[in-house]
Amino acid sequence: MCELTVYLLDQDREEMVMEDVATITPDGDRLVLTDLLGQQKIVEAKLQELKLLEHKAYLTR
16 A cells, blocks of 8 residues: 655654545645545645655655
8 A cells, every 4th residue: 555644743753644645735835635535634834755665754844
């Protein structure tokens, strides 16, 4: 499976934002995260790093 777990980086911490994310869509200064079931979460952040082999995405504010 190719889903991601999305984390928000805050100084030295990782805060999990959402699991099983299938799409990340930019919307101005926000990102729309959508999971496999179609549930969405909007986060005011920017993409910092994707680690595809680890199935992780890191966001910053």
